[in-house]
Amino acid sequence: MSKKNPEYDFKWCPGCGDFGVRRSLEFAMIDRLEETGLPMENNVVVAGIGCSGNLVHLLEGSQPYGFHGIHGRSLPIAMGVKMARPDLNVIIVAGDGDFLSIGAEHIGPQASRNLNVCAVIMDNGVYGLTKGQSSPTTKLDVITPSTPYGKIEAQLNPLELYLTLGVSFIASGFSSQPRPLAKLISQGMNHPGFSIIHIQSPCTTYNDTFEELKGNVKKGIEPTLWDIPDTHDPSDRAAAYGLLQEGGVPVGVIYNDESRPTLDQRAESIRQKANPKSVQELMDSFQF
Amino acid sequence: MQLRDFVIRFGAEGGGGIVTASEILAQSATQVGYHALTFSTFPSQIMGGPVWTQTRISVNPVLSAGDDVDVLVAFNQEAYDNHRGDVREEGVIIYDSGEFQLEDESRSLGLPLDDLAKSTGNARAANMVVIGALAQLFGMPQDDLDEFVTKRFTRGRAGDQEIIAANLKAMYLGREQVTGSGFSIGELAPPSMPDYEQVMLAGNQAMSLGALAAGLDFYAGYPISPATTMLVYMERNLVGPGKFAYQVSSEIESITAIVGAGFAGKKAMTATAGPGFSLMSEGLGLAWMAEIPLVVVDVQRGGPATGLPTKTEQSDLMACMFPAHGDVRLPVIAVGSVEECFYGAIKAISWAERYQGPVILMSEISVADRVQNILKPDISKVEAEQRIVHQGSNGYHRYSGFELSPMPIPGNPGAYMANGSEHDEMGDTTHLPERHIQMTERRFSKIKLLEEDEYERDQADQPVVMMPWGGTKGPALEAYNTMKEQGIPIGWFYTMLLNPLPPKLLEELKKKELVIVPELNYQGQFSSILRSQGVRAQSITQYTGLPFKVRDLISKITEMTQSHIKEVVRA
Ligand SMILES: Cc1ncc(C[n+]2csc(CCOP(=O)(O)OP(=O)(O)O)c2C)c(N)n1
Ligand code: SF4
Ligand SMILES: [Mg+2]
Numbered sequence: 001m002s003k004k005n006p007e008y009d010f011k012w013c014p015g016c017g018d019f020g021v022r023r024s025l026e027f028a029m030i031d032r033l034e035e036t037g038l039p040m041e042n043n044v045v046v047a048g049i050g051c052s053g054n055l056v057h058l059l060e061g062s063q064p065y066g067f068h069g070i071h072g073r074s075l076p077i078a079m080g081v082k083m084a085r086p087d088l089n090v091i092i093v094a095g096d097g098d099f100l101s102i103g104a105e106h107i108g109p110q111a112s113r114n115l116n117v118c119a120v121i122m123d124n125g126v127y128g129l130t131k132g133q134s135s136p137t138t139k140l141d142v143i144t145p146s147t148p149y150g151k152i153e154a155q156l157n158p159l160e161l162y163l164t165l166g167v168s169f170i171a172s173g174f175s176s177q178p179r180p181l182a183k184l185i186s187q188g189m190n191h192p193g194f195s196i197i198h199i200q201s202p203c204t205t206y207n208d209t210f211e212e213l214k215g216n217v218k219k220g221i222e223p224t225l226w227d228i229p230d231t232h233d234p235s236d237r238a239a240a241y242g243l244l245q246e247g248g249v250p251v252g253v254i255y256n257d258e259s260r261p262t263l264d265q266r267a268e269s270i271r272q273k274a275n276p277k278s279v280q281e282l283m284d285s286f287q288f
Numbered sequence: 289m290q291l292r293d294f295v296i297r298f299g300a301e302g303g304g305g306i307v308t309a310s311e312i313l314a315q316s317a318t319q320v321g322y323h324a325l326t327f328s329t330f331p332s333q334i335m336g337g338p339v340w341t342q343t344r345i346s347v348n349p350v351l352s353a354g355d356d357v358d359v360l361v362a363f364n365q366e367a368y369d370n371h372r373g374d375v376r377e378e379g380v381i382i383y384d385s386g387e388f389q390l391e392d393e394s395r396s397l398g399l400p401l402d403d404l405a406k407s408t409g410n411a412r413a414a415n416m417v418v419i420g421a422l423a424q425l426f427g428m429p430q431d432d433l434d435e436f437v438t439k440r441f442t443r444g445r446a447g448d449q450e451i452i453a454a455n456l457k458a459m460y461l462g463r464e465q466v467t468g469s470g471f472s473i474g475e476l477a478p479p480s481m482p483d484y485e486q487v488m489l490a491g492n493q494a495m496s497l498g499a500l501a502a503g504l505d506f507y508a509g510y511p512i513s514p515a516t517t518m519l520v521y522m523e524r525n526l527v528g529p530g531k532f533a534y535q536v537s538s539e540i541e542s543i544t545a546i547v548g549a550g551f552a553g554k555k556a557m558t559a560t561a562g563p564g565f566s567l568m569s570e571g572l573g574l575a576w577m578a579e580i581p582l583v584v585v586d587v588q589r590g591g592p593a594t595g596l597p598t599k600t601e602q603s604d605l606m607a608c609m610f611p612a613h614g615d616v617r618l619p620v621i622a623v624g625s626v627e628e629c630f631y632g633a634i635k636a637i638s639w640a641e642r643y644q645g646p647v648i649l650m651s652e653i654s655v656a657d658r659v660q661n662i663l664k665p666d667i668s669k670v671e672a673e674q675r676i677v678h679q680g681s682n683g684y685h686r687y688s689g690f691e692l693s694p695m696p697i698p699g700n701p702g703a704y705m706a707n708g709s710e711h712d713e714m715g716d717t718t719h720l721p722e723r724h725i726q727m728t729e730r731r732f733s734k735i736k737l738l739e740e741d742e743y744e745r746d747q748a749d750q751p752v753v754m755m756p757w758g759g760t761k762g763p764a765l766e767a768y769n770t771m772k773e774q775g776i777p778i779g780w781f782y783t784m785l786l787n788p789l790p791p792k793l794l795e796e797l798k799k800k801e802l803v804i805v806p807e808l809n810y811q812g813q814f815s816s817i818l819r820s821q822g823v824r825a826q827s828i829t830q831y832t833g834l835p836f837k838v839r840d841l842i843s844k845i846t847e848m849t850q851s852h853i854k855e856v857v858r859a
Contacts, residue, residue, distance in 0.1 A: 001716060002683075007723070008716040041682070041703045046548070057705065057716050063682070065698040066705040067551060068717065069544070070574050076541040080548020080556070081698065083532055084506050088552070088698055109537040267532050274527040279500045280667045282525060286487035287664055288319055 002063050010054050015210075017175035017201030021122050022055050024175075025093070027182035029064065032089065032189060040064050042087070046078040048094030048103065050129045052122035052201070055093045064091075072103030075110050078117045079263075086264035089189055092119040097127045100136045100158055110194050111165040116262040118188040119196045122175070123158065124203035132206035144206075160244050162196050163237070163255055169195035170240070170255040174213065174225055175202070180251075187253065193262050200225070200249055213249065228252030290477045293346040295354035296422060297374065299367025302336040306363070309415040310341040311659050312440070313422065317345040318488055318661040320432040321479030326659045327353035329834065332513070332597040338366055347477050350660070352763040355837040358473055359425060361418055363401075364388060380471055382421055397421070397469050404461045410454030420462025427475045433459060485664040491629040491656040495559075495585065495649070496521040498633030501665075502672040505554035507533035508545040513597050514653045515559040515587040539564035543571030543584065550575070550582040551706050553677075553697035555637055559585035562595060562604055565611070573612030575646040576731060578706040579687070579695070581675055583636045588652040588758075590833045599833030600653035602758050603809035608648040609787050609817065615728055619643070619738050620787040622650040624761030626660040632784050638673035643734040644695055650786075652808075654835045655759040678702040685713035690730050692737060741790040743783035747772065750779030751801040752849050755825075757786060757814050760806050760836055767841035778804075778849055786814070789821070797823045802852050804828060806841055 001008060012018050029043055036042075043064035047053035049071035056066040069077050074092045082090045094103070099121050110117075126144065127133040133146035137158060141150040162170045169191040173181040181199065188195035202209045215223030226248050233239055234256035243250055261269075277285070296313060298306035307328050314324035324345045331337030344354040357375045362368035365388040368381065375381060383390055385398025399421060405414040416437070423433055434456060441452045489497075496518050499507075507526050509519035522533035536542050539560050546556035560568065565586045575582055588604045590596030609620050619639055623632040629651060636649040678684055678696040686696055686704035696702025705715030710727060712718045746768075747753075756764035761782055768780045781797065783790055797803055797818065803825040805815040812827030819825050828844045830836055 001714070005712070005714065005716050007712045007718045007720060009719065010717060039701075041701055042699055044552075044698050054717075063703045065696075065703045066707075066715070067548070067578075068705055068707045068709060068715075069547070069578070070570050070708050073540065073544040073571070076536070076544035077548040077551075079536075079541070080506070080508070080545035080550075081552045082548075083534075083545070084549035084552035084554040084556070085699060105538065106541065109541070267534075271527050271529065271532075276525055276527045279497065282500065283487065283497055283665065283667055286489040286493070287485060288315065288488055288661075 001057055001059070002061065008057055010057065012051060012054070012058075013205045015204040016051065017124060017199075017203070018052055018055055018122055020175035020178050020181070021120065021199055021201050022058055023178040024181035024185055025055070025091070025120060026059060026061060027178065028185035028189060030061070031182065031186055038089075043089045043091060044081050045091045045093060046074045046081065048072065048074040048092070048098030050095035050098050050127070051203070052095035052128070053093060053098065055122075072098055072101070073106070074098065075103060075106035075119070079110065079115050082115060082117050083264060083267065086116070090117040091189065092117060094119065094121055095128065096121065096123040096125065096137045096158070097135045100156060100161075104136075107162070107167070108165045111162070111167045113263040114168055114193040114260045116193055116264055117195075118185065118191070120185060120188075121158070121196060121198045122201035123198060124201055124207055125209065126203050126207040128203045128206060138207070157244065158198055159254060162198070163240055163244065167196050167255075168193035168257045168260055169253075171195070171197045171253045172250050173197055173199045174249075174251055175199055176210070176214070177251075184253065191256070192258055193260055224248040225251055228254065291426065291474045292477045293344070293348070293354075294358040294426065294473070295342060295344045295356060296359045296361065297340060297342045297357045297371055298361045298363070299338065299340045299371050300363035301366070302339055305415060306339060306341045309361075309418060310343040312415065313343045313419055314345070314659055315440075315488060316419070316433055316436040318486065319436050320429075321481035322347060323349045323661055325350040325353065327654060327835070328657055329600070330598040338370060340367065340371065347479055351766040352838055353835060355839050359422060361422075378473070380425060380473060382418065395471070397466065397471060399462070399465050405458060408454040408457040408461065410451060410458070413454050413458035416455045416458035417462040420459030421466045422462075423459065424463040424466035425471060425473045427472070430459070430463070486661050487664045488659060488661045489626065490517070490659045491623070491626045491651060492517040492587070493521060494626045494629035494662070495623070495633045495651060495656075496525070498630035499557055499583070499637060500525065501630075501667050501670040502634040502637035503555050504557055504637060505531050506546065506549040506556040507558065508536045508542045508549075509533070509558050510536060510539050510542050510560065510564060512561045512564050514589060514656045515561050515564070515585065517656075518559040518585065518587075539567040540571065543568040544574075546582045547571055547575050547578070547580050550580040551578070551698070555581070555641065557583040557585065557637070559587060561587050561589050561597075562607075563593065565604065565607060569612050572618065572646050573614060573616055574708040576612065576616050576618065577708045579644045579731070580646070580706065581640040581644050583640050583647050583649055585649045585651060587656045588650065596833050598653070600759065600835055601808045601831065601833060602652055602760065603813065603831070604650065605757075605786070605809070605813040605817070608650055611648070617732075617735070617787065619645070619647045619735065620650060621647065621784050622758040622786050623655060623784055624756070624758050624782070625655065626658060627662045627665075628784055629655065630665050634670055634672065635784070639738050641673050641675040643737045644675060644692060645731070645734060650758060652759045686715055687711060687727065687730070688713040690726060690733055692734050735788050739788050739791050740785065741792045742785060743781060743790045743793045745796070746780040748779050748781070748796060750777055752777065752804070752852055753779035753781055753797075753800050753802075754804040754806065754845060755781040755797070756806050760808060763836040763838045763841055764806050766838045767845060770838070770842055771845065776846055776849060778845065794821060794823070797825075800824060801856070802826060802848070804845055804848055806836055806845075808835070
């Protein structure tokens with residue numbers, strides 16, 4: 001919304017991590033506009049369903065195209081947009097439930113295809129919009145409204161999943177660092193292929209992990225966030241795996257493979273070599 | 289006796305061999321000026337199981353696969369046992385005597401097919417032995433067949449000549465066998481070569497071509513019988529500049545991908561069958577809600593769940609018209625012939641673009657897999673509609689008002705939110721009652737743009753009429769023609785446009801005392817939709833996995849008209 005729309009009544013709770021993510025995405029899109037000269041309408045933001053997906057309505061300033069679809073399907077909708085119009089910059093905004101639970105089936109295929117879109121995932125370890133049920137990234141044994149005796153599934157490590165599935169650009173970020181996060185998103189948008197920026201974006205209402213992430217010196221709590229050192233080589237797959245075995249939440253670019261052609265590039269090379277027949281020729285081939 | 293119309297059925301154990309045989313037979317007949325139509329039915333497995341196919345050849349255009357069999361070609365005992373009952377009294381049975389023996393069957397002729405084929409030097413020529421035998425039975429001139437075989441097997445490869453020679457030899461061997469037996473079915477009435485250009489193709493091919501002719505840009509699909517052939521055809525042929533077709537990972541991906549492509553300004557389509565269609569439910573609701581043009585083809589097969597993957601049925605009508613939760617009623621076009629597959633696809637794409645929303649194009653196995661000769665469609669005359677696009681600036685309200693409005697295309701000014709949640713004029717989510725009223729009415733009002741008075745009518749002043757839909761059109765029209773000749777008082781109505789129905793047609797139907805709807809499902813789905821619109825409709829249902837027989841339709845309809853007349857007289 002370029003201006004406050006009185007009819008739109010959704011609000012994030014005070015302190016919600018998604019505010020920071022929105023800011024970062026705005027920075028990244030404006031940076032892109034300045035770098036490429038392409039207008040804001042060249043961006044399409046495809047949103048999942050959740051508190052996080054509402055980001056698409058809350059963007060301030062000049063507006064990209066938005067698609068607020070159905071729960072779990074932001075990736076294949078984005079695939080349709082991108083394959084129809086490879087010239088558009090296609091961004092996904094979705095939550096951990098949307099992307100990693102109901103929509104998880106779409107990650108592997110897009111990774112194999114190297115679909116050239118950038119997914120901005122807001123992980124709060126919970127289903128926020130439906131009021132606090134457990135999500136794939138909720139920890140084992142945690143009690144939530146939907147796990148009254150404690151969560152019975154192990155916590156998913158999404159970064160490992162992405163790496164295993166072959167996502168070609170993987171970064172991990174934190175919602176309270178808008179500028180560095182914007183940089184990661186820009187890198188993802190510029191990456192030729194499927195990029196995921198997986199963000200710790202705490203839910204202040206149902207799963208407030210700010211303290212755990214940032215640590216608290218007074219209480220003697222060590223931060224779980226740690227910056228990936230400059231010495232890490234993101235093109236080294238084994239090193240990326242190694243990084244993820246170190247525990248905690250690494251922040252920065254984990255993996256980056258720019259060597260693979262994207263799905264739209266492959267489609268274009270098929271067009272070049274296919275030499276398709278015209279509809280008239282096709283019809284003629286059935287004549288007798 | 290001169291034959292004007294005859295039916296050959298092939299029965300075998302699995303494999304595509306007899307599909308080829310029935311298609312070759314149809315092609316060779318159309319080549320010389322006859323009309324032909326094929327039908328095939330399989331079990332759902334790649335190898336084995338009883339398969340049968342049928343070719344009907346006629347001096348007139350063919351409407352249905354035909355009830356009675358003139359010649360049965362049985363490749364094994366089971367095929368003979370299953371199909372013997374459908375052979376006419378004067379019919380002939382050709383069987384593979386290398387497989388089994390028929391002793392008490394006077395009008396039968398055993399051919400050792402494998403041995404004969406091997407003796408030509410091409411073990412795969414068994415089909416041609418059969419074609420030769422059939423040609424002799426019907427007195428089909430060999431010259432035409434020679435020409436056909438030569439054309440068919442001239443593929444510009446090194447071995448062409450040997451293959452042609454072996455196939456020709458196989459046909460002569462088949463002929464000799466019949467000559468020796470002294471059997472004949474009669475002499476074929478001479479064909480009259482139509483004075484127009486013809487094509488011979490399957491329903492799914494015609495539908496794919498129609499979509500291409502209408503300017504389809506984008507196709508995403510997931511393999512499923514009997515829609516797979518469309519996916520394969522599109523992947524090969526929809527590859528021009530800015531166009532693309534590919535296989536995605538599920539029907540959920542198919543529908544949401546074409547939603548994305550339709551939003552991005554493209555003419556987008558997918559094709560599936562029942563199970564895939566069920567998975568598209570939520571995505572179709574999204575397209576309706578967000579006002580995204582797209583076409584979903586449902587090539588119906590039998591039953592719920594995995595059901596009967598290879599059997600024909602018309603049981604998805606309710607699912608197609610009401611595919612999603614919430615207030616949704618989608619435009620539906622159903623095709624009843626190979627020709628309609630072509631024109632139905634053009635209509636569906638035009639509708640989607642015109643009203644900016646999803647359109648369902650229904651087909652069914654018996655139409656999709658049928659190969660038929662038709663008048664060659666004139667591609668240059670196809671007028672593909674384009675959507676009305678927003679040409680102005682940013683700050684545009686895409687969903688304003690109660691009616692259709694120009695649609696902005698990403699990349700251009702007019703950025704908005706396509707939204708599957710209820711929304712305001714800019715596309716932002718809202719819960720206000722007046723907005724839900726406005727947007728609901730807006731979505732339904734657009735359907736009016738699709739009202740067109742395109743329908744068939746004959747003896748339309750009769751108080752009792754029949755109105756089939758989809759693939760039942762063929763056998764129903766044949767039944768109607770016969771009843772009309774016999775003077776049975778009945779009228780005929782038909783349309784591809786099931787929702788919205790042509791308004792004038794609906795007016796006419798409402799005045800009828802009885803509208804008889806033959807349809808291949810248990811519940812009488814179309815008649816119940818007609819009743820909900822104020823039409824006194826009653827179904828004739830069948831759910832065998834096979835099309836109606838013309839004979840059965842005639843007897844049921846005659847019975848219904850007579851008991852209706854009695855009721856009227858009593859009252
Ligand atoms: C098909 C379907 N199932 C369930 C829902 C209900 N639903 C809405 S949002 C949501 C979970 C959201 O969790 P997440 O994606 O993590 O987003 P968050 O609210 O935490 O940002 C669910 C289950 C739905 N809208 N659609
Ligand atoms: S419920 Fe949690 S995720 Fe949702 S807006 Fe509130 S704080 Fe944010
Ligand atoms: Mg969440």
